[in-house]
Amino acid sequence: MFYLNNFHDLEDVYKNAENLFNRISQDNEVLRVFKYHSIRVMQFSILLAKSVNCNDADMKVASLLHDIGKMGLSKDILLKPSKLNALKFQIIQAHSTIGNNILRKTLHSPRAAVFVRDHHERWDGNGYPRGLKGEEISVQGRIISICDAFDTMTIDRRNYNKSLLTYRGAFAELKRCSWPQFDGDLVERFEKLVEKINFPPIEEWAENKEMIEIIFSDN
Ligand SMILES: [Fe+2]
Numbered sequence: 001m002f003y004l005n006n007f008h009d010l011e012d013v014y015k016n017a018e019n020l021f022n023r024i025s026q027d028n029e030v031l032r033v034f035k036y037h038s039i040r041v042m043q044f045s046i047l048l049a050k051s052v053n054c055n056d057a058d059m060k061v062a063s064l065l066h067d068i069g070k071m072g073l074s075k076d077i078l079l080k081p082s083k084l085n086a087l088k089f090q091i092i093q094a095h096s097t098i099g100n101n102i103l104r105k106t107l108h109s110p111r112a113a114v115f116v117r118d119h120h121e122r123w124d125g126n127g128y129p130r131g132l133k134g135e136e137i138s139v140q141g142r143i144i145s146i147c148d149a150f151d152t153m154t155i156d157r158r159n160y161n162k163s164l165l166t167y168r169g170a171f172a173e174l175k176r177c178s179w180p181q182f183d184g185d186l187v188e189r190f191e192k193l194v195e196k197i198n199f200p201p202i203e204e205w206a207e208n209k210e211m212i213e214i215i216f217s218d219n
C-alpha cells in the first residue's frame, strides 16, 4: 500500500509521483529494470515539452511513470519480446491502461493519467489502447512516445536483443517512422534539441541520476 500526502500544489503532485516511483522501482523487479530508462525519458520529455510550452508537473509525472503499469508483469514476459505470442503481447499492451488507472486512482492525477494512456498511440491510429489518431492523441503522449523510442533505441535495448543505435541512427529511424507512428514536427524539434547537448559516453551518465540531472539542467 502506498501512503500519499494529500497535497494539491503542482510540485507536490510531482513529489508524490516521485515517492511512488522510488518505492516501486526499489521493490518491484520489473520496474527496477526500467528505473533509469524512466528517469531519462522524463528528462528528454521535459526538454521537448519546454520547446512547445507544455512542460508542467503533469508532464513530468506522466513521463516518469509512463511504464508504471508494467509492475504487475512477470520479468519473463516483459524481457523476452522476441518470443511473444499474441496473448503475451496483449498482456504487455495492458500497461498503458494499468498505468492510467494507477495515476487516476492512486495519484489522483487524471490529466497525467491521460498522457500515460496515450504513450503507445500512433499518429496513423494503429497504436493502443484506443487507436487514437493524429491530434486526438495528447501532445504530451506524443512527446513521451518519441522520447521513449529514442531512449530505447540508443541506450536501453536489453529487452529487445538488438544492438544500440547511434543518435544519428535513432533519428533516422524516428524520421522513417514519422507520420505513420510519430508526430514528425515533434521529431524534428527533438532532433535539434538533442543535437545541442554534449552527452558524455553512455556508461558515464545513463544510470547515474545526478549526472542525468546535470546534463539536462542547462537545457
Ligand atoms: Fe510503454
Ligand SMILES: [Fe+2]
Pocket: 037, 041, 066, 067, 148
Ligand atoms: Fe518506456
